[in-house]
Amino acid sequence: MLTFGRACLLLALGLVVFGIAASVYGARRERAEWAAAGRRSVYALFGVLTVAVVIVELAFARSDFSFRLVASHSSTTTPLFYKLTAMWSSQEGSLLLWVWLLSGWSSLAMLVAGRRARALAPWAGAVLLTFAGFFLVLVNFLAHPLQLLEPAAVEGNGLQPLLRHPAMVIHPPMLYSGYTLAAIPFAFAIAALLTRRVDAAWIRQTRRFLLGSWLALTFGILLGARWSWSELGWGGYWAWDPVENAALLPWLTGTAALHSLMVQEKRGTLKTWNVSLALITGILAILGTFLVRSGLLESIHAFGASTLGLPFLAFVVLLIGGSLTLVLWRRDALRSPARLDSMLSRETIFVFNNVVLVGLALVILWGTFFPLISEALAGERASVGPPWFSRFTVPLAIALVLLSGIGPLLPWRRARPGSLWRLFAIPVGAAAAATAAGLLVDPVAGSPRALALFAVATFVIAAVGQEYWRGGRARRASTGRAWPIALGGLVARNRRRYGGYAVHVGIAVMLVGVAASSSFQQVRDVRMKPGDRATVGAYEIRYERPTADVQREKLSLGAILDVRRDGRHVATLRPSRGYYPVADARTVGTLGRWFEGESTSEVGLRAGIRRDVWTVVEPDLQPFRRMIDGIDRRFPLADAQMEPLFLQALAERYTLQPPPAAFRMIVAPLVIWVWIGGLVALVGALVAIWPARRRRRAGGRAAVPRARPATVIERV
Amino acid sequence: MSGSPRRQARMVAALTAAAVLAAVLVWTSFTASSEAVTPSTLARAGEDGRSYELTGTVLPGYRREDDALLFRVRDRSGSASIAVRYRGAVPDPFRAGREVIVSVRRQDGTWVGERDSLVTKCPSKFSAQDDDST
16 A cells, blocks of 8 residues: 555656646647646546545554554544544645645646636646646655555554644645645736736636635634634734744735736736736745745744755745746736726725735735844844734734725725715714724723724724615615515625625624734733632632543543632633653653653633633642652553553542642633634635526526637747 | 826825835834844853843753743753743643743843743644654
8 A cells, every 4th residue: 555655646746747748738839639638637646646645544544553654643542533634744744735635726727727718727737737746746755655664663653632623633724725726826827927818817717716715724724723722721822923924924915816806807907916916825825835844934833853945945936036037028918008097996995905915914924034034134033023013913904904894885996075975974983983982991992903993893894784785775676575585685696795795894803803802811820729719800710629530542630610700600611731641651651651741731711702711720740749750660561450540549639639730811802703703704705706606698698707718729 | 096297206105105114114123023042042142131032942850830930941952051930821732852932031140931932833743753753
């Protein structure tokens, strides 16, 4: 199996070489059969890589420890669900996942665009295969996921306990899907530049893929944040870490592109900007992968001991250089005939929205790479922290939310000044009412930034609500249907528009959650014995009693906390800490091995509409050190029957003679709205990406406009 | 939005605003940054009152003292180490042998970690080491 898998990966590389050659030859010589062969090699690549992925997954499922990857990241005690997802917890496995997803999305793009944009497809296919080729070189020669371990291990290391969380299972495939989907607009933009077909055809072929990339990145980022909040013991969901930022960068430029592409479709302008945004988004997706793999910047997420930095750097330089050269080469073709008619138009707001989004991306890019910049300019490596990021990103986020409310209210081309009152009265009134209400609430009044964000978010919700209401009313008048049916019909007929509006609401709600939870969070670190109480905000938290639980794969020590507000019981929380043993007891002892391995916090969380109460506990094991060392000395290699007895004894002693434990308690308002807003945005994006039903004219021809299929393959 | 002089004026205004904002961005990043250092550099050239971002590997023997965590950080490759006194959230993956990043400032001769600034490298990324231990 292992040899077969290795052969698949080599065959994949061969397919890439053939596919690139066939696509380029077919495109240059106008040989449709060669172009088709290039396209088919993309499908074959997906098939071959699927076989390789299945081989790896089968090895994980069977706990075949002759596979080095399986022995390093799984064990017989790892639950099957996590065995199947352990592949992407490693450098080698995640690279395989990357290229497999890329081949899958590329196949879909070729399937869709191969028919509709025959002039662009061969070049785009060649670019996508080049991406795949780069990753296949890494997988085959620098980080092979199919390495033999001789002799095979008896037991594996197991999956890192922190990653045993449903969100962490889906998070990497989502982010990688976002990155790989961003490669498709990049490839078609390159194809458009090469063929001089820089009209809106390449946009029509790739808009859904860009939206798919946005959707996947949004979901991936949200899952990561949710995992951090509910699983990690530090009490936050965003840390401005370089690798987190790397996922945000293509999200920001992709969002900008989704808006500005509409301007080119509607008005035929912003061609250079759009092609540049598509290229930048694709490059930033690779840059994100590069940051994780290179170890160039200090990040909690960066792979240790990686040798992939240089190849990635070379690839990123090639992408930037190639893109820049192409844009400059085709600058004449990219000149746009149309200009913006008025400042009071939707397209002008989209331009401002793009400026803010790209500004945000530049700020984050600068802050992320500042250690390298400062080293180059000042000779010392320095970094900026979360306060620096907040100083710039908060005002820009407020501006962005405001623009996302103004945009839907203004028409394309030009708004009549006289109509502005009718358009803006309700949203502005709602924002003013929110501001007045905020000024009456004590902590909000003292935080101008939070107050401004609440006001603009209210403005957006009112603006979008007004659009839904007006559209629904018009449809109700024309069809005579009831409100829900009229609204449903409205959205179904204009999925992109009304799905997009829902995304605006979701993002506004999410930012309200972010503003409230970060500005008004109350944190308390305290050591308590059973019976002690601590006050956090309006809550009184009492340490009732300790808990201990011995399981096959971990020992849990925790606490039961009684949470009260104004004397009334609100919740009972059970934070705990799980201790996972290391496999080898020879150097650390029978009991000691349980405390030398990984340990994870299980968060005691009460999530509410108004606020979350979040707690973690860190038991003090110092008083048990003598007991642990004593047992380890006297029973250095206890057998499988004895070890649980020792653990039970330790657990019993912990519950009977509990030492003081360290607690972190957080009361954070409106955190749940971060997740609710995110879900609303995801649903909105799904509505927007969903294909519209084709409406047929009386004559039976499809009424939905389609890209004009090219009949000849153009020479470059 | 027609008229060349108006467009040019708008362009000049936009570019000026962008230049000013870029200057603010650059200035604040240099003034608000912390120098990234290794334990050996910090031991040799650390100054009182200045904030540093210390990176290194945690040595065995770390312990709690009331609500403070006392630990030593050594160079990734080398033996120089310094002691850190830290209060705040301790990441789950923190333990001896792990790489950490913590913002520190010297107070009365002791390197004190800034509250909640301690981060430990994501444990999923230690594949190279894990491979060896299999």
